[in-house]
Every structure is written in C-alpha cells, then in structure tokens.
Amino acid sequence: MSITIKDVAKKANVSIATVSRVLNNSNIVEEDTKKRVQEAVRELVYLPNNLGRSLSIKRTEAIGLILPDLFGEFFSEVIRGVDQTAQHHKYHLLVSSSHDDRKEIETALQMIRGRVDGLIIMSADIDVQTINKNLPKSLPVVLLNCQVDDTSYDSLNINNYYGAHQMVSHLINHGHKSISIIKGPVNNHDAEERLRGYRQALRDGKAQFDSELESPGDFSEASGYDAARTILKKKTRPSAIFAANDSMAIGALSAIQEAGVQVPEEIALAGFDDIPIVQFVKPSLSSVRVSINDLGVLAVNRLIQAIREKNKFIKQKTLVPVEVIPRESCGCPKPPRIPFYRTISN
Amino acid sequence: MSITIKDVAKKANVSIATVSRVLNNSNIVEEDTKKRVQEAVRELVYLPNNLGRSLSIKRTEAIGLILPDLFGEFFSEVIRGVDQTAQHHKYHLLVSSSHDDRKEIETALQMIRGRVDGLIIMSADIDVQTINKNLPKSLPVVLLNCQVDDTSYDSLNINNYYGAHQMVSHLINHGHKSISIIKGPVNNHDAEERLRGYRQALRDGKAQFDSELESPGDFSEASGYDAARTILKKKTRPSAIFAANDSMAIGALSAIQEAGVQVPEEIALAGFDDIPIVQFVKPSLSSVRVSINDLGVLAVNRLIQAIREKNKFIKQKTLVPVEVIPRESCGCPKPPRIPFYRTISN
DNA sequence: AATGCTTATGTAAACGTTTACATTATAATA
DNA sequence: TATTATAATGTAAACGTTTACATAAGCATT
Structure with a gap:
C-alpha cells in the first residue's frame, strides 16, 4: 500500500542498500546514482518508515514522559520544559498522562515500553515493584517527584x-x-x-x-x-x-x-x-x-546521560532548587x- | 541483550509462534503448553517489544498531537482532552510541541510519522503543502484551529x-x-x-x-x-x-x-x-x-473514525461550540x- | 487398515529498515 | 598483461514480532 524503500530501489534501478545509503547520506555513493535515487524518492514521494528504522538501529530517538492526571499550568510547564530539552538533544517526546491508579500506570508503562529510549516518570504513588515488573532494567528511567527510596533509580525532587x-x-x-x-x-x-x-x-x-x-x-x-x-x-x-x-x-x-x-x-x-x-x-x-522548567531540563539531561552511558552509572537523587x-x-x-x-x- | 520471544520459546521448548499465541491469548493452544510458556515468560521477565509488534501488525495504536509552542493552561487542557479520549479508545498519545516555524513543524512531522496511526495538528501557520510533503496521504489527519481552506483534510475550528x-x-x-x-x-x-x-x-x-x-x-x-x-x-x-x-x-x-x-x-x-x-x-x-475539552474530544473522535475507515470518507469542517x-x-x-x-x- | 477430520504445533515469510560482508568494476601498479 | 588496491554497489542477515500455511498427531468413521 505505502511506498517503501523497495519501490524506490526498483524505480532507481539500484539495491535497497544503496537507497538506504543515499538517505543516510553515506559518502561512498556515486554522485550519479545518488541523483537517480533522490529523483526516485521525489517522484514516488517516499517517506521512510521510522518503525523499521528503529527496529534496525535499536534506537527510537524518543523519550517518554508519564504524568499523573494532567491538570493546569503545572504539568503544561513540565511538558514544555521536557519537550524543549528533548528537542535540543534531538529526541522526540511521547507523553502519556491521566494515570491516577496503579493499574493505569502499568498499562501506560507497557504501552510506552519499546517506543522510547528512556522514560521520565512523574507519579506520586508509583512503587519500584511496578517499574521493575513492567520495564526492562536496561531502560533508563528518571523519577520526578516520586517518593521512592530505592537507590537504583535516578530521582529528582523539589527542595x-x-x-x-x-x-x-x-x-x-x-x-x-x-x-x-x-x-x-x-x-x-x-x-x-x-x-x-x-x-x-x-x-x-x-x-x-x-x-x-x-x-x-x-x-x-x-x-x-x-x-x-x-x-x-x-x-x-x-x-x-x-x-x-x-x-x-x-x-x-x-x-x-x-x-x-x-x-x-x-x-x-x-x-x-x-x-x-x-x-x-x-x-x-x-x-x-x-522552577518547573528546571525540573524538565534536569530530568531530560539526566535521562539523556543515562541513555548515552547505557544506563550503567551511579544513580543519584537530586533536589531541584526553589526561589522565594x-x-x-x-x-x-x-x-x-x-x-x-x-x-x-x- | 534484552529478552525476546525467542528466548522464551527456547526456555519453554516451543516455537515462537506458540509463544506469540499464548501472549495474544489465542484459544487454540493447549492448557499445558500455555502454562509452560507463561512460566518461561515470568522467569525470564519477558517484555514484548512494541516496535516489532507494530511493524508486523502495521498499527502502532498511538495517535500524535502536534502543538505550537506550549504555553499556559490552554494547551494543557487540549492535551488533557485528547489524551483522555485517546485512552478511552485504547490509543496512546504522542505529543510534540514548541513548533513555531515551518521548519520545526516539518521535522516534527517527519519524526512522528510511522509512529502513529493518526495525527492531530494544531498550528496557526501550517499549510497544506507542508502536510502533503511530509506525511503519507494514507495517514489520517485532523486539523485543529488551523486556517486551511483545503477540503481534503478534516478540520475543527472555534466558533x-x-x-x-x-x-x-x-x-x-x-x-x-x-x-x-x-x-x-x-x-x-x-x-x-x-x-x-x-x-x-x-x-x-x-x-x-x-x-x-x-x-x-x-x-x-x-x-x-x-x-x-x-x-x-x-x-x-x-x-x-x-x-x-x-x-x-x-x-x-x-x-x-x-x-x-x-x-x-x-x-x-x-x-x-x-x-x-x-x-x-x-x-x-x-x-x-x-470548551477546550470538547475540542480534544471531537478531534480524537474524528481521528479514530478516520483511522477505522482507513481515511476513506468525506472530510469535513466542524465548528466547536462556545459558551457565554x-x-x-x-x-x-x-x-x-x-x-x-x-x-x-x- | 485406510481415510478423513480436528486440533495443536511448527515453519517460514512478512513488516521496513540498516549494515556487515561479498561481489564487481575501475584504476593503479608491476 | 596480469595483479592488486580501491571504490561502488549488491546480497542477505538482522532487528522482534505476527500469521498464513504446512505438518503431525490423535481420533472417529468407513
């Protein structure tokens, strides 16, 4: 139904590998074929599928944000801070909100899992068990204003x-x-x-x-x-x-x-x-x-670091500064x- | 590195097909093997990968929401309405915000594409060209308070x-x-x-x-x-x-x-x-x-309908009611x- | 005992990419 | 001219699922 890399390859008379190379502008492809491929891409209005890509490269280039019931300016600001920082690091944001009870949080975790490279969780009553049960330990997580004592997760709390x-x-x-x-x-x-x-x-x-x-x-x-x-x-x-x-x-x-x-x-x-x-x-x-913005910025920075270091570094608890x-x-x-x-x- | 369906299959001494069947509780699997598989799932703490699943079933079960610069209560309410309605329809929400110029909107569209089954776009200055260029025509789209005259897109506007x-x-x-x-x-x-x-x-x-x-x-x-x-x-x-x-x-x-x-x-x-x-x-x-909430509810409902009907139905412009x-x-x-x-x- | 019908399970292709490796063509060297 | 190095391209496996189809086993029918 939709145009794939194969269609482009056929049209340009090259292999899909070459098309992929052109798309990711690998420099080892000849100018002439490059032109041909780009032409085919344009004519067919080919749009690469992120799913296939993510599956292949094993990264989604997105981070997730799990929020409790979204209400009012506060959460809006959290999202804003997180999104901007995420964008700055070339990551997308996936938000899931309105999770008030444990069950809903669980489904949210299950849903978001695999779609993101890291996760920020903000929920008053989440416990470590729920996280462990629903997320692979390899997935970097930052807890925002959660009350967990566990030292195996990074956490940010208001001072x-x-x-x-x-x-x-x-x-x-x-x-x-x-x-x-x-x-x-x-x-x-x-x-x-x-x-x-x-x-x-x-x-x-x-x-x-x-x-x-x-x-x-x-x-x-x-x-x-x-x-x-x-x-x-x-x-x-x-x-x-x-x-x-x-x-x-x-x-x-x-x-x-x-x-x-x-x-x-x-x-x-x-x-x-x-x-x-x-x-x-x-x-x-x-x-x-x-500073809600700081909250988001800090959380994302910490998360990105965790992603980069493959979640292998010392977790820490951080207090977010406040101002009179x-x-x-x-x-x-x-x-x-x-x-x-x-x-x-x- | 992470546990896949294959590991479970090996451990339970069955094929991956059987494991898949157990996970999606197909009823044609024998009680005994089912037990064995579930046991293996538990022991290995297997968590299915959504990416592979989505690629296979060709659905992501998520919808996207593209917003302009997120600021204040208004957008927070939009997200809230959209998310709740989406959840009601068993869809996830992927939010991308802070897109003020055309370029940013384009990257946002490219990023979100393939990750969602449908898209709600709220942006004062988006034009039909940008959408057409960056999204497959098969992807259902609903425009929220955008000023486009094009009749090929569903749109919602404040009355x-x-x-x-x-x-x-x-x-x-x-x-x-x-x-x-x-x-x-x-x-x-x-x-x-x-x-x-x-x-x-x-x-x-x-x-x-x-x-x-x-x-x-x-x-x-x-x-x-x-x-x-x-x-x-x-x-x-x-x-x-x-x-x-x-x-x-x-x-x-x-x-x-x-x-x-x-x-x-x-x-x-x-x-x-x-x-x-x-x-x-x-x-x-x-x-x-x-009624910002209505805005979100209407947009999602319309979008879900479009997804269900594979985007093949008459597009319409809707005016969202207001109240003194x-x-x-x-x-x-x-x-x-x-x-x-x-x-x-x- | 051979045939057909269920039922449970397995095999392998498909989804759309990327990429290690293999192959071919081209140019440079002996 | 034969050999080798280099550059461009192709082949195929891999990512983690689902699922159409094939197979095998069990059982009832003739």
Whole structure:
C-alpha cells in the first residue's frame, strides 16, 4: 500500500542498500546514482518508515514522559520544559498522562515500553515493584517527584525543605517574631518537608517556636480558610502566616479579609508553589516558586546521560532548587507582572 | 541483550509462534503448553517489544498531537482532552510541541510519522503543502484551529462568530444600545470572525451600528488599555465594550478603573477566551468560553473514525461550540468560582 | 487398515529498515 | 598483461514480532 524503500530501489534501478545509503547520506555513493535515487524518492514521494528504522538501529530517538492526571499550568510547564530539552538533544517526546491508579500506570508503562529510549516518570504513588515488573532494567528511567527510596533509580525532587526555610527566614527578616504555619496533609512528603523547613528556620532565626503556632491543613483552599479563622481568634495573634501551599494561602487570605484585618500591615502571609493566581489576588501573594522548567531540563539531561552511558552509572537523587518570590502579602512591593498565559487568540 | 520471544520459546521448548499465541491469548493452544510458556515468560521477565509488534501488525495504536509552542493552561487542557479520549479508545498519545516555524513543524512531522496511526495538528501557520510533503496521504489527519481552506483534510475550528454574537447579544439584553468593540489584529482569522459576530449581533438586536464604535487592537493587553482610553474620551461614550479577547479586556479594565469609571455600573465590559485570570480580577470579567475539552474530544473522535475507515470518507469542517460565561463585568452576579488549578502539592 | 477430520504445533515469510560482508568494476601498479 | 588496491554497489542477515500455511498427531468413521 505505502511506498517503501523497495519501490524506490526498483524505480532507481539500484539495491535497497544503496537507497538506504543515499538517505543516510553515506559518502561512498556515486554522485550519479545518488541523483537517480533522490529523483526516485521525489517522484514516488517516499517517506521512510521510522518503525523499521528503529527496529534496525535499536534506537527510537524518543523519550517518554508519564504524568499523573494532567491538570493546569503545572504539568503544561513540565511538558514544555521536557519537550524543549528533548528537542535540543534531538529526541522526540511521547507523553502519556491521566494515570491516577496503579493499574493505569502499568498499562501506560507497557504501552510506552519499546517506543522510547528512556522514560521520565512523574507519579506520586508509583512503587519500584511496578517499574521493575513492567520495564526492562536496561531502560533508563528518571523519577520526578516520586517518593521512592530505592537507590537504583535516578530521582529528582523539589527542595521543599529549603524553600520553606527560605520563605520563613524572609518573614523573619521582615521583623516577624511570631509566625504561624498552616500545614499540609499528614503523611504527605512535600508537606512534611515544608514543615521541617519552617521549624528549622524558626530555630535558625531565633523566632518563637511553639506547637500552638502550627495549624492543620490539607492543601485545600477551604482548609486554609478554616485555619486562618482559628488563628485570628487566638488571644495572642501571630504577626505572619506561612501556608504550606498557595491554595491554602488564598483561602487564608479570604478569611483574613473577611475579618477586616489588613494584609500585610496587620498580618503578613506567604504561600508555596507560586501558582499563577497568586499574582492576581489583592494583595499579591508572596510564594516559593519551583522552577518547573528546571525540573524538565534536569530530568531530560539526566535521562539523556543515562541513555548515552547505557544506563550503567551511579544513580543519584537530586533536589531541584526553589526561589522565594516576595510580593505584597509579606510587605514587599509588588514585582512586575509576569505574563503567564497565552491563549488561542494570541 | 534484552529478552525476546525467542528466548522464551527456547526456555519453554516451543516455537515462537506458540509463544506469540499464548501472549495474544489465542484459544487454540493447549492448557499445558500455555502454562509452560507463561512460566518461561515470568522467569525470564519477558517484555514484548512494541516496535516489532507494530511493524508486523502495521498499527502502532498511538495517535500524535502536534502543538505550537506550549504555553499556559490552554494547551494543557487540549492535551488533557485528547489524551483522555485517546485512552478511552485504547490509543496512546504522542505529543510534540514548541513548533513555531515551518521548519520545526516539518521535522516534527517527519519524526512522528510511522509512529502513529493518526495525527492531530494544531498550528496557526501550517499549510497544506507542508502536510502533503511530509506525511503519507494514507495517514489520517485532523486539523485543529488551523486556517486551511483545503477540503481534503478534516478540520475543527472555534466558533468565533457565534461566540461573539452571543456575547454581544447578551450585552444587548442587559439593555445596552451602544456597544463598542476592541478588535483583534487585522488578517487574523479569529479576530475577523469575532468582529463579524459582533456586527451581526448589533444588527439582529437593533442596536446602534457605527464604525466609530470599532476600535483597533491586536489582542495584547496594552492595545486594550489604549483602546479603552480612546473610547472613554469620546463625547458620546458607549455603555458597553466588547473586547475581542480577554487580554485586551483586562487592559481595558485597567484603563477604565484608572479613569475612575465604574464597571459595570457606568460601562459594561466583556471579553473572549475565558482565560483563568478573568475569574480573579475585580470585577470578574464576562467572557466566552471555548470548551477546550470538547475540542480534544471531537478531534480524537474524528481521528479514530478516520483511522477505522482507513481515511476513506468525506472530510469535513466542524465548528466547536462556545459558551457565554456571564460575570460581574457585564452586570451579572459573580458565579461560583471554578477551581482551575492543581498544583504539585495537591 | 485406510481415510478423513480436528486440533495443536511448527515453519517460514512478512513488516521496513540498516549494515556487515561479498561481489564487481575501475584504476593503479608491476 | 596480469595483479592488486580501491571504490561502488549488491546480497542477505538482522532487528522482534505476527500469521498464513504446512505438518503431525490423535481420533472417529468407513
């Protein structure tokens, strides 16, 4: 049905080997035959089949990216970073998303296997067993923000501890002595690390340390709202609140404003993640930005290295740097707005 | 190096054909040998190679998605819709993005070709020639928001005309008789259609029709700002402004507020695209929402149909429905906020 | 006991490439 | 002119599957 290298060979009156050589511009083919082959290629509109090629050369020149349920800007940015870096290394990207349970991840792994030379997996609840069972050990893998202890895989994780530490230290530098935290869900690794960073920053900054200052939360806007209400009712009100993520910070902001309390004059506020909305709320929210782009770049670079070295090198765990973005809610001036969105009509 | 079907065959003392039959659970294989083969598969941790399989069955069971530069929520939503629908049809998704110029699109097409059974292309400036030159005519293709007139390809486009018409009609229903438009860039197809919808809505609603009411713009926030300032200075000020996209509407909002004019009391405002920020500005902006999810679902469904029917059926152009989302800026109450973001810590 | 019919398994071709190796043609050397 | 080195091309195996067809074994029928 479709035109193959054989058709070209026949038309140009050469062997398929010669055609292949012309296509991969091997230099040992005579100018005249080269012309003839190229002519045939053009006339027949021959398009080489990547499958056959990959099978033969045992490389696909593509890398895979497995994501959890794709939602919002965050994953879009991950894809963007990964794709650009992959392209830079002349690799294609194969994305598979929306895998929330273990079963779906398994099928995704099975599907992608053989189609890529390496794989980046981002999934909160994947375990080493699942990977081992569904992927050949020869396939290079990089884990992105997964919580696996296994040392046999490369992994990249957000530096939650450092980010929280920096943000809280920043608040301390603003002169705050009594800083509350609205915590994330228990047993959530990101949340635990952020809490750890908060506590250490208090110690390091010689600020007040008190379990009374730690309010529960679950990363939802509603829990941030509730926590802030409770905090405001306390007899000794803290002068600042650090929410373990932006959603809770936004919920807290609503509660604070409803109570008629001024941010940052009467109480300062900061979040974590630097989701786009935080620039648009009033006052704009200070937050900790994860360079999602870096995340993708690092992951791909590591993967490409693994591919090049045939997966034979020491695996390592890497912490991705984060950055405090001070805005109005902690008492800093509002920085110039970063255009974050591009729409279809732009 | 890696375990193939041959190794399994040897270990189980059967032919590779039998192994293949067991793997694809053909029912004509005896229970006893089946057991033996499965045992061998387990012991060797055999993982079938998709490439060989695809080459043999002449299907990849994957579809491709070519996107322009990936930025922001919009494309993330497109991918999401496409991936979910693809998965529903048991197809994999291969995404390739960041293709801004023709050259990059060409390499993307060449790379993806052979790896997918069908392709969705979303690119403002792709032309039919490029497609024809780089893809076999047998490969099913669906164009998403591309501006090609060629009838040999299926295409999906946003219903800009209808959306603008609906939005402007909505303003008319609010009692506005004099409605300005801030236009998009000249020669931009989306912009032209939105203008056409605006004009027709005025006629249909018997509202004032005057070229004075049409201000130039280029879809940028700055141009919206400028346009609004000009509009406010006119001796006969319109009672409403329809911006051809949300970015311009946000720019216009800034200008209006700086002038101390109340929205929507003194002047109503509406945009187009329903980008996420519009829910968070004060007052929240009425806009026209493009169901991006529908876009993906429709595209995939059409593509799968094309694949099933081997690309032999009548191609068609489809308009994707849009929906007016009334908010405070046109005088409607603020609707409950839709959670749009999910962050890494959620 | 020979024949035919199932049923299970094996053989080998096919899918579309690349590439090691073999062959031929050409030119250079003795 | 015969020999050898070099350059261009061809042959065929390999990559890992699936599957049409061939074969063999078992069994029922005559």
